[in-house]
Amino acid sequence: MIACARGRTGMIVISLRRGDNSPVNTVTLQATGLRFQVAAGETILAAAERSGIRLASDPAAGVPARLLSGRCRHRGEGGEIASSGPVRQPLIELRQAEALADLLLAAEDVGELSELAPRRLQVEVAAKLALAPDVTGLHLRPVAGEGPLRWLPGQYLECLLDDGRRRPFSIAGCPRLDQVIELHIRHVAGGGFTQWVHSDLAVGDTLTIEAPRGTFVPREDSLRPIIFVAGGTGFAPVKALIEHFLHRGSSRAMQLYWGVRTAADLYQRELVQAWCEACSGLDFQPCISDPAQAALAGLRADLVHEAVLADHPDLSGHDIYMSGPPPLIDAGRQLFPEAGLPPERLYYDTFDYAPDLLASILKARLTT
Ligand SMILES: Cc1cc2nc3c(=O)[nH]c(=O)nc-3n(C[C@H](O)[C@H](O)[C@H](O)COP(=O)(O)OP(=O)(O)OC[C@H]3O[C@@H](n4cnc5c(N)ncnc54)[C@H](O)[C@@H]3O)c2cc1C
Known part of the structure; x- marks a missing residue:
């Protein structure tokens, strides 16, 4: 009772x-x-x-x-x-x-x-954009009669497949008046859903989604400087968080470290530069992991977490929001606390395998 x-x-x-x-x-x-x-x-x-x-x-x-x-x-x-x-x-x-x-x-x-319980809804593809060679941008909008989706910046949605499987993707922005839900979808090699999105999904098609999910959301109880660390399409939820803090006119110093392999993968670089021009408190550090590509583009050659540590040997005074593939998240979780960041001030979202895939990987491990 x-x-x-x-x-x-x-x-x-x-x-x-x-x-x-x-x-x-x-x-x-x-x-x-x-x-x-x-x-x-x-x-x-x-x-x-x-x-x-x-x-x-x-x-x-x-x-x-x-x-x-x-x-x-x-x-x-x-x-x-x-x-x-x-x-x-x-x-x-x-x-x-x-x-x-x-x-x-x-x-x-x-x-x-807890006030934002996930709900299932039908959405229509309002726009499809080739953001980078392997990244597709989608603008989704609830179909007539569904009502707007509410979420907190940094949360993600799940696309529900006909066979019951789910594919999670972060929402790359804050709720908008035109009800657009923006996604940045990287085509993973051999990936069934992301390949289909890349080649077959068309404007006007509908998808079933369940949202919002996740707790990678802004923490308002701090005035500490913020470091955002994004790997590839890990930029999507980070974009939502930065837009949130900019929209609120936050006076906190903010730095964005965005790690990619080539300059072409910095798919919304102009947008980030526009943020920096509008807000002197925001600094942008693009990091290119391939040294030859970095030299070609005249950009910093570094792994993104190593760039953070090189610039900030002492992280004890910062909050960090980090999003991207599991190796990046694992490195940050281990190395940032070693540089003095209290672990409870490291907020992160891992772009991991979808739940059914994770389950089958674990099952295979247990049976071998
Ligand atoms: C909370 C969360 C948020 C996410 N947000 C985004 C986002 O905003 N943008 C985005 O591009 N991705 C995001 N992802 C990752 C995305 O969900 C997967 O890439 C997607 O589920 C792959 O589906 P698929 O059907 O194409 O691949 P599947 O058909 O399920 O997999 C086929 C092959 O692809 C490989 N694979 C599958 N998933 C991954 C992966 N995550 N990393 C590396 N290899 C993989 C496997 O080796 C497998 O052999 C997110 C993941 C999580 C958990």
């Missing part, structure tokens, strides 16, 4: 009453003071969701949080994980962690996302 009451701080406290005597621990989120209760054997993420609290998550890597006080353990693992004051505050994985005592966590509550 779940009951709600207003706590002493004015916060809503959601409590769980059980008919048996199973121990129940209380989790408090440091940033908001929001509390919820976790039953024995229940994961912290499941308890949060049961209490209507959405915590920032990454579909590929999970839901990390810092344990500021208390004790817990990861499901299936014997060892106890304990915080010992400011000296040792370990990272825990909320999809796996079970509470052994009352906990204080530094985990992000992205409550406003």
Whole structure:
């Protein structure tokens, strides 16, 4: 049984009453003071969701949080994980962690996302653009009678295929008055859906999508300078985030590092240059991974995460938003914290394989 009451701080406290005597621990989120209760054997993420609290998550890597006080353990693992004051505050994985005592966590509550439940809708292709040799731009618009789609900058949608499979793509912009939903779709070698989009999909065709999804959204509770790191079409959600901060007239210093293989892959470079001319607080660092191509274009030859580290050996004063293929995200997750970035200030979206493909890759690994 779940009951709600207003706590002493004015916060809503959601409590769980059980008919048996199973121990129940209380989790408090440091940033908001929001509390919820976790039953024995229940994961912290499941308890949060049961209490209507959405915590920032990454579909590929999970839901990390810092344990500021208390004790817990990861499901299936014997060892106890304990915080010992400011000296040792370990990272825990909320999809796996079970509470052994009352906990204080530094985990992000992205409550406003709970107001944006994903919905299924039909959209029509309003425009199809060849952005780069292997990148197609799509402008989608809800068909008559569907009503506009609402989302937060940085979120993604899923295209639903006839056989039930889903293909995720980030929305490359903020909600617009003309209801256009912009996508940047890279044609992956041998990719069924992206090949079809590239060669067969036409203006006027309809698609079924489910959206919005994801928690790669702007965090407004910071005045720190922001570094955006995009790999290839990882630029799509980063574009949405930058447009958001520019639109709000944010005074935060912002830098965009966009890593690609050749200059032709910087497919909306003019747009970025126009942003920089309009906003002196925004700096653009295009990075070309192929040295010969970089020399040809007169641009910086560097891997994008290495360029960030070369320019910022100390990242402790920044927030980083990063989006792109898994190797880039893995490198950033390992190397940026080593340069002083607190891991909870690294926000990222991994352009991973679609869920059905991931499942079959994992299954193949388990059976070999
Ligand atoms: C949250 C999220 C947001 C995303 N946003 C974007 C976006 O804005 N723009 C964009 O271009 N892509 C994005 N992606 C990646 C995109 O979803 C995949 O490229 C797409 O699902 C491939 O579908 P497919 O049917 O063409 O390939 P499939 O037919 O499923 O795969 C065929 C072959 O392609 C390879 N492959 C499949 N997916 C990938 C991949 N991601 N990376 C490398 N090789 C792959 C596999 O080796 C496989 O053999 C996103 C992914 C996620 C998880």
